[in-house]
Amino acid sequence: MIHDPNDAGLPDEPTASDDTSAGASTSPVEGTSDDASEHVLYRRRIRSFVTRAGRVSTGQRRALDDLGPRFVLSYAGEPANWDAVFGRQAPRVLEIGFGMGATTAEIAAQRAGDDFIGVEVHEPGVGALLKLMDEQQLSNIRILQHDAVEVLEHMIEPGTLDGVHIFFPDPWHKARHHKRRLIQPPFVALLASRLKPGAYLHCATDWQNYAEQMLEVLSAEPTLENTADGYAPRPDYRPVTKFERRGLRLGHGVWDLVFKRRID
Numbered sequence: 001m002i003h004d005p006n007d008a009g010l011p012d013e014p015t016a017s018d019d020t021s022a023g024a025s026t027s028p029v030e031g032t033s034d035d036a037s038e039h040v041l042y043r044r045r046i047r048s049f050v051t052r053a054g055r056v057s058t059g060q061r062r063a064l065d066d067l068g069p070r071f072v073l074s075y076a077g078e079p080a081n082w083d084a085v086f087g088r089q090a091p092r093v094l095e096i097g098f099g100m101g102a103t104t105a106e107i108a109a110q111r112a113g114d115d116f117i118g119v120e121v122h123e124p125g126v127g128a129l130l131k132l133m134d135e136q137q138l139s140n141i142r143i144l145q146h147d148a149v150e151v152l153e154h155m156i157e158p159g160t161l162d163g164v165h166i167f168f169p170d171p172w173h174k175a176r177h178h179k180r181r182l183i184q185p186p187f188v189a190l191l192a193s194r195l196k197p198g199a200y201l202h203c204a205t206d207w208q209n210y211a212e213q214m215l216e217v218l219s220a221e222p223t224l225e226n227t228a229d230g231y232a233p234r235p236d237y238r239p240v241t242k243f244e245r246r247g248l249r250l251g252h253g254v255w256d257l258v259f260k261r262r263i264d
């Protein structure tokens with residue numbers, strides 16, 4: 001694997017023994033008629049991450065304290081008024097799992113006319129992105145430190161996003177953990193529902209087996225269409241990370257996938 005989150009200050013890929021580990025959460029669903037007592041049933045949701053304690057550096061802590069109140073939003077189980085949050089009406093892109101935020105900051109600097117909602121569960125990553133925003137005086141990013149699945153379900157209204165970025169999501173190498181991968185049919189259907197017609201979904205991975213899964217799952221989603229014949233050339237706005245450059249030098253691959261929501 002080329003992408004080494006550890007080098008970026010992220011912990012190793014999370015480990016999990018099975019879907020009853022800390023990576024699963026419960027959410028209520030309606031009771032069924034089979035349930036004589038009509039209790040609310042709890043369905044286990046398998047998460048794409050496990051919560052890990054990470055060391056927050058002094059600089060990250062300062063950024064969290066100083067800039068967090070302005071740029072980090074609290075999770076709310078209801079749609080946000082994003083125009084009010086950003087203080088303007090602009091194309092809006094959601095990024096899931098921004099890690100330490102280097103790519104996010106670079107894209108936001110290049111695309112100053114667009115607004116970016118970055119979602120990441122890892123606190124040092126949130127601090128790192130805030131620090132970059134401060135250094136580069138970026139004001140077109142807002143951050144949520146929360147599970148992106150719940151953010152999409154509850155805080156983003158259908159048909160409102162202009163783009164979604166998912167760069168190098170955790171590959172969950174072991175076959176028995178593949179169920180934790182983000183790119184699965186129900187999640188892709190949810191993602192697609194949040195895009196405006198014609199809006200794009202851009203995924204990238206350096207793990208071939210996951211690239212193949214992405215291509216299969218995205219191609220099977222009826223509301224999406226591929227912009228390329230298979231994998232896409234890397235769009236110019238996505239910078240080549242140092243891990244990627246190192247991997248490419250070693251002859252490893254990186255796969256970009258760019259799909260659009262159909263205009264029916």
Ligand SMILES: C[S@@+](CC[C@H](N)C(=O)[O-])C[C@H]1O[C@@H](n2cnc3c(N)ncnc32)[C@H](O)[C@@H]1O
Nearest residue numbers: 048049097098099120121122147148167168170
């Ligand atoms: C392998 S890292 C890649 C980080 C970054 N995109 C990059 O290219 O360096 C994947 C990141 O996704 C985050 N993540 C995984 N599942 C998530 C979820 N459901 N919601 C928010 N963040 C998530 C993890 O915490 C991790 O930082």
